[in-house]
Amino acid sequence: MGNTPSQFTEEELRDYEDLTYFTRKEILLAHEKFKAISPEKVNHNKNAKLSMNKMMSTSELSCNPFADRICQVFSSSGDASGDCTFEDYLDMMSVFSDQAPKSVKAEHAFRIFDFDGDDMLSKNDLKQVIQRLIGFNNQFTDLDMEQLIQNILEEADLDDDGSLSFAEFEHVIDKSSDFTNSFRIRL
Numbered sequence: 001m002g003n004t005p006s007q008f009t010e011e012e013l014r015d016y017e018d019l020t021y022f023t024r025k026e027i028l029l030a031h032e033k034f035k036a037i038s039p040e041k042v043n044h045n046k047n048a049k050l051s052m053n054k055m056m057s058t059s060e061l062s063c064n065p066f067a068d069r070i071c072q073v074f075s076s077s078g079d080a081s082g083d084c085t086f087e088d089y090l091d092m093m094s095v096f097s098d099q100a101p102k103s104v105k106a107e108h109a110f111r112i113f114d115f116d117g118d119d120m121l122s123k124n125d126l127k128q129v130i131q132r133l134i135g136f137n138n139q140f141t142d143l144d145m146e147q148l149i150q151n152i153l154e155e156a157d158l159d160d161d162g163s164l165s166f167a168e169f170e171h172v173i174d175k176s177s178d179f180t181n182s183f184r185i186r187l
Contacts, residue, residue, distance in 0.1 A: 007031070007046040020090055021099035027090065029187050033058075034089045042086070052082030055089070060096075060185045065132035069112045096185035105183045106173045110166050121164040123149050 006013070006028065016027045034050075035042040037058055042048045052071040061067040071082030074092040084092070094100060095108050115125050126149050134140065140148075156164055156172045164172075173179050 016090060020094035021097050022090070022094055026097075026187055030090050030093050031086060033060075033187065034086045047085060049077070049083045049085050050089075052084070055082065055084050060093070065135075066112050069115070073108060073111045093185060093187060096183065097187070098184060102173065102180050103170070105180060106170050107166070109173070109179075109183055110169050113169075119166065121169060123153075123162065126152055126164075 008016070008027075008031075013024050013027060016022070017024055020027065022030065037054050038048070038050050041050065052068060052075075055061060055071050056067040061070060064070065068082060070092065071084060072080055074088045074095075075082050075084050076088050077083050095104055110121070113121055113125055113129050115128050116122065121129075127145060130140075130145065130148060131138075153162065153164070156168050158168050158171070159165075
């Protein structure tokens, strides 16, 4: 805040505080980071929408194997473009913050991993997750991949339907002490 005028009204800042896990200071810092992605657009329009490519070039997303999926999940565009407004970016950063509860992180991780959007993590979704995590240039054979997916399903698919529901995914996440630490981005 200081001497720099905010592009937001007091009411907007209060709303952002109510709707995120951020303080006013963190919201303003997030906006500065968002502006830095494309100052020529954001300086003139606080409601500017930035392309997924611009969003994926940020330090927060550039090395993340799920950057495109993150943009698509948090984009309010309602399509696969992944274009993001500041509110989309703020929501994203809030969910990935240390303050967001594990349940909120789990819900968004599930949506990111659900590539086909059918509210289930199928074998194909799990394969895509694994490929992104280990890299597409790995030496995994098709048999290795199939065995790994089968091991995951044996451990987590409680109703034996060949895919993971959100409840089954959340059950696995609840047992993982490491999940919250791996599902974060710092401002």
